[in-house]
Amino acid sequence: MPKEIEIQVRILTTNSLIKVLEIEGSFQYESKQVDEYFTPKDRDFTAVRPVAEWLRLRETESKYSVNYKYWHYDAAGRSHYCDEYESAVEDIVAMRHLFEALKFRKLVTVEKIRKAWRFKDWEVAIDHILGLGDFIEIEYKGSARVNPDEETNKMIKFLKNLGVDKIERNYHGYPFQLMFPNEVKREVV
Numbered sequence: 001m002p003k004e005i006e007i008q009v010r011i012l013t014t015n016s017l018i019k020v021l022e023i024e025g026s027f028q029y030e031s032k033q034v035d036e037y038f039t040p041k042d043r044d045f046t047a048v049r050p051v052a053e054w055l056r057l058r059e060t061e062s063k064y065s066v067n068y069k070y071w072h073y074d075a076a077g078r079s080h081y082c083d084e085y086e087s088a089v090e091d092i093v094a095m096r097h098l099f100e101a102l103k104f105r106k107l108v109t110v111e112k113i114r115k116a117w118r119f120k121d122w123e124v125a126i127d128h129i130l131g132l133g134d135f136i137e138i139e140y141k142g143s144a145r146v147n148p149d150e151e152t153n154k155m156i157k158f159l160k161n162l163g164v165d166k167i168e169r170n171y172h173g174y175p176f177q178l179m180f181p182n183e184v185k186r187e188v189v
Helices: 015-024 090-099 148-161 174-180
Strands: 001-012 026-040 053-060 063-073 078-088 104-119 122-129 134-140 167-169
Touching: 001 148, 015 104, 015 122, 015 148, 026 174, 053 090, 063 090, 078 148, 104 174, 122 174, 134 148, 148 167
Parallel strands: none
Antiparallel strands: 001 078, 001 134, 001 167, 026 053, 026 104, 053 063, 063 078, 104 122, 122 134
16 A cells, blocks of 8 residues: 655754755755645545545646545544555546536645755655745655654654754644644644
8 A cells, every 4th residue: 555654844944954955865856736625525524633534636837646645643643654546637627527526525725836855765845835834845755664653753853953943843734734724733843
Protein backbone atom coordinates (compact mmCIF):
# COMPACT_ATOMS: atom_id res chain seq x y z
CA MET A 1 0.00 0.00 0.00
CA PRO A 2 1.48 3.41 -0.97
CA LYS A 3 2.37 5.47 2.09
CA GLU A 4 3.36 9.10 2.39
CA ILE A 5 5.59 10.10 5.30
CA GLU A 6 5.91 13.85 5.79
CA ILE A 7 5.88 16.80 8.13
CA GLN A 8 4.47 20.28 7.60
CA VAL A 9 5.89 23.10 9.68
CA ARG A 10 6.09 26.85 9.86
CA ILE A 11 9.44 28.43 10.73
CA LEU A 12 10.31 32.09 11.25
CA THR A 13 12.96 32.28 8.53
CA THR A 14 14.04 29.94 5.77
CA ASN A 15 17.51 31.46 5.21
CA SER A 16 19.56 28.72 6.91
CA LEU A 17 17.43 25.98 5.32
CA ILE A 18 17.82 27.42 1.81
CA LYS A 19 21.58 27.78 2.34
CA VAL A 20 21.93 24.07 3.21
CA LEU A 21 19.63 23.00 0.37
CA GLU A 22 21.59 25.04 -2.19
CA ILE A 23 24.91 23.51 -1.06
CA GLU A 24 23.96 19.93 -0.17
CA GLY A 25 20.69 19.46 -2.01
CA SER A 26 19.55 19.47 -5.58
CA PHE A 27 16.93 21.99 -6.77
CA GLN A 28 14.05 20.09 -8.41
CA TYR A 29 11.39 22.57 -9.47
CA GLU A 30 9.30 25.65 -8.80
CA SER A 31 5.63 25.46 -9.69
CA LYS A 32 2.22 26.90 -9.06
CA GLN A 33 -0.24 24.29 -7.81
CA VAL A 34 -4.00 24.71 -7.57
CA ASP A 35 -5.65 22.04 -5.43
CA GLU A 36 -9.41 21.57 -5.25
CA TYR A 37 -10.70 19.43 -2.38
CA PHE A 38 -13.96 17.47 -2.51
CA THR A 39 -16.13 15.34 -0.26
CA PRO A 40 -18.95 12.88 -0.98
CA LYS A 41 -22.43 14.27 -0.39
CA ASP A 42 -23.42 11.38 1.87
CA ARG A 43 -20.16 11.23 3.92
CA ASP A 44 -18.63 14.61 4.73
CA PHE A 45 -14.90 14.06 5.28
CA THR A 46 -14.71 17.24 7.38
CA ALA A 47 -17.41 16.19 9.85
CA VAL A 48 -14.87 14.08 11.79
CA ARG A 49 -11.97 15.43 13.85
CA PRO A 50 -9.21 15.07 13.11
CA VAL A 51 -10.04 14.98 9.40
CA ALA A 52 -8.54 11.73 8.11
CA GLU A 53 -9.62 11.74 4.46
CA TRP A 54 -8.93 14.18 1.64
CA LEU A 55 -9.84 13.89 -2.05
CA ARG A 56 -8.01 16.32 -4.29
CA LEU A 57 -7.79 17.42 -7.92
CA ARG A 58 -4.50 19.19 -8.68
CA GLU A 59 -3.48 21.42 -11.56
CA THR A 60 0.25 22.03 -11.89
CA GLU A 61 1.14 24.04 -14.97
CA SER A 62 -1.18 22.19 -17.39
CA LYS A 63 -0.68 18.79 -15.75
CA TYR A 64 -3.47 17.26 -13.71
CA SER A 65 -3.87 14.58 -11.05
CA VAL A 66 -6.39 13.08 -8.67
CA ASN A 67 -5.31 12.10 -5.17
CA TYR A 68 -6.90 10.42 -2.16
CA LYS A 69 -5.22 10.38 1.26
CA TYR A 70 -6.21 8.58 4.43
CA TRP A 71 -4.24 9.86 7.46
CA HIS A 72 -3.50 7.56 10.41
CA TYR A 73 -3.69 9.40 13.75
CA ASP A 74 -2.49 8.38 17.19
CA ALA A 75 -4.49 8.92 20.38
CA ALA A 76 -3.13 12.48 20.68
CA GLY A 77 -4.38 13.43 17.20
CA ARG A 78 -0.92 13.33 15.59
CA SER A 79 -0.17 11.68 12.30
CA HIS A 80 3.18 10.83 10.74
CA TYR A 81 1.94 9.11 7.58
CA CYS A 82 -1.03 8.44 5.34
CA ASP A 83 -2.15 5.95 2.73
CA GLU A 84 -1.95 7.75 -0.59
CA TYR A 85 -3.37 6.94 -4.00
CA GLU A 86 -2.62 9.24 -6.91
CA SER A 87 -3.01 9.13 -10.66
CA ALA A 88 -2.49 11.47 -13.56
CA VAL A 89 -5.66 12.89 -15.12
CA GLU A 90 -5.86 13.77 -18.79
CA ASP A 91 -8.99 15.96 -18.69
CA ILE A 92 -9.54 17.93 -15.46
CA VAL A 93 -12.88 19.35 -16.66
CA ALA A 94 -14.23 15.85 -17.29
CA MET A 95 -13.03 14.82 -13.83
CA ARG A 96 -14.88 17.74 -12.22
CA HIS A 97 -18.05 16.68 -14.11
CA LEU A 98 -17.56 13.12 -12.91
CA PHE A 99 -17.32 14.33 -9.30
CA GLU A 100 -20.45 16.44 -9.86
CA ALA A 101 -22.35 13.47 -11.28
CA LEU A 102 -21.34 11.40 -8.25
CA LYS A 103 -22.63 14.21 -5.97
CA PHE A 104 -19.22 15.20 -4.65
CA ARG A 105 -19.16 18.67 -3.16
CA LYS A 106 -16.22 21.06 -3.48
CA LEU A 107 -14.84 22.09 -0.10
CA VAL A 108 -11.98 24.52 -0.72
CA THR A 109 -9.29 25.54 -3.20
CA VAL A 110 -5.66 25.77 -2.07
CA GLU A 111 -3.34 27.89 -4.23
CA LYS A 112 0.36 27.39 -3.67
CA ILE A 113 3.76 28.30 -5.06
CA ARG A 114 6.16 25.45 -4.28
CA LYS A 115 9.95 25.41 -4.51
CA ALA A 116 11.36 21.92 -3.99
CA TRP A 117 14.79 20.41 -3.45
CA ARG A 118 15.99 16.83 -3.17
CA PHE A 119 18.00 16.41 0.04
CA LYS A 120 19.19 12.90 0.93
CA ASP A 121 16.04 10.72 0.96
CA TRP A 122 13.69 13.69 1.26
CA GLU A 123 11.91 16.22 -0.86
CA VAL A 124 12.09 19.53 1.00
CA ALA A 125 9.57 22.09 -0.20
CA ILE A 126 9.03 25.71 0.68
CA ASP A 127 5.38 26.49 0.07
CA HIS A 128 3.72 29.87 -0.13
CA ILE A 129 -0.01 29.31 0.45
CA LEU A 130 -2.42 32.05 -0.58
CA GLY A 131 -4.23 33.15 2.59
CA LEU A 132 -1.94 31.23 4.98
CA GLY A 133 1.67 32.23 4.40
CA ASP A 134 4.86 30.20 4.16
CA PHE A 135 5.44 26.60 5.23
CA ILE A 136 8.04 23.87 4.94
CA GLU A 137 7.07 20.35 3.92
CA ILE A 138 9.54 17.52 4.16
CA GLU A 139 8.49 14.22 2.58
CA TYR A 140 10.34 10.92 2.67
CA LYS A 141 11.15 9.81 -0.90
CA GLY A 142 13.57 6.96 -0.18
CA SER A 143 13.00 3.36 -1.19
CA ALA A 144 13.78 1.66 2.13
CA ARG A 145 11.00 0.75 4.54
CA VAL A 146 11.24 3.16 7.45
CA ASN A 147 9.32 3.76 10.65
CA PRO A 148 7.14 6.87 10.07
CA ASP A 149 7.56 8.17 13.65
CA GLU A 150 11.33 7.80 13.53
CA GLU A 151 11.61 9.37 10.07
CA THR A 152 9.50 12.41 10.95
CA ASN A 153 11.55 12.83 14.14
CA LYS A 154 14.69 12.89 11.95
CA MET A 155 13.08 15.64 9.87
CA ILE A 156 12.41 17.77 12.95
CA LYS A 157 15.93 17.12 14.24
CA PHE A 158 17.34 18.23 10.87
CA LEU A 159 15.52 21.57 11.17
CA LYS A 160 16.59 22.03 14.79
CA ASN A 161 20.23 21.33 13.85
CA LEU A 162 20.02 24.25 11.41
CA GLY A 163 19.46 26.53 14.36
CA VAL A 164 15.87 27.34 13.40
CA ASP A 165 14.46 29.44 16.26
CA LYS A 166 10.84 28.31 16.32
CA ILE A 167 9.34 25.29 14.59
CA GLU A 168 5.54 25.18 14.59
CA ARG A 169 4.24 21.80 13.49
CA ASN A 170 0.64 21.14 12.56
CA TYR A 171 -1.14 17.92 11.68
CA HIS A 172 -4.02 19.45 9.75
CA GLY A 173 -2.85 20.29 6.25
CA TYR A 174 -3.54 23.34 4.13
CA PRO A 175 -7.23 22.70 3.30
CA PHE A 176 -8.15 22.33 6.97
CA GLN A 177 -6.23 25.47 7.92
CA LEU A 178 -8.10 27.48 5.29
CA MET A 179 -11.50 26.02 6.17
CA PHE A 180 -11.26 25.95 9.97
CA PRO A 181 -8.61 28.50 11.04
CA ASN A 182 -9.98 28.71 14.61
CA GLU A 183 -9.47 24.96 15.11
CA VAL A 184 -5.83 24.83 13.99
CA LYS A 185 -3.45 23.80 16.73
CA ARG A 186 0.27 24.20 16.18
CA GLU A 187 2.81 22.32 18.27
CA VAL A 188 6.08 24.12 18.96
CA VAL A 189 8.81 21.46 18.69
